[in-house]
Amino acid sequence: MYKKSKISPVCAVGLSHIHKAQLIYSLYNESPILVITESEAAAKKLCDDITVMSGDENYAVLFPSRELALTKVEGFSREYEHQRISALSKLIRGKKVR
Numbered sequence: 001m002y003k004k005s006k007i008s009p010v011c012a013v014g015l016s017h018i019h020k021a022q023l024i025y026s027l028y029n030e031s032p033i034l035v036i037t038e039s040e041a042a043a044k045k046l047c048d049d050i051t052v053m054s055g056d057e058n059y060a061v062l063f064p065s066r067e068l069a070l071t072k073v074e075g076f077s078r079e080y081e082h083q084r085i086s087a088l089s090k091l092i093r094g095k096k097v098r
Contacts (some may be wrong), residue, residue, distance in 0.1 A: 021046050
């Protein structure tokens with residue numbers, strides 16, 4: 001997280017998961033916030049918690065990690081690609097995306 005003071009990014013270490021979500025939710029003012037988590041499961045949970053706190057289902061958007069298939073695959077889903085494009089599209093259009 002990078003505040004308008006532009007002193008440095010904010011690093012929250014040692015907080016429980018819900019306290020991280022509360023800190024992120026409370027720090028948002030006008031510009032989007034990028035949050036990097038240790039796993040996609042943690043990102044999904046954080047996104048869900050922030051969405052519940054805001055009461056707006058479009059308040060936080062998950063940008064899923066990219067799936068890598070290292071073996072030959074006959075069929076695959078493009079769901080992740082659509083989710084990634086949707087998150088980027090909302091960011092470009094200026095919608096509330098955290």
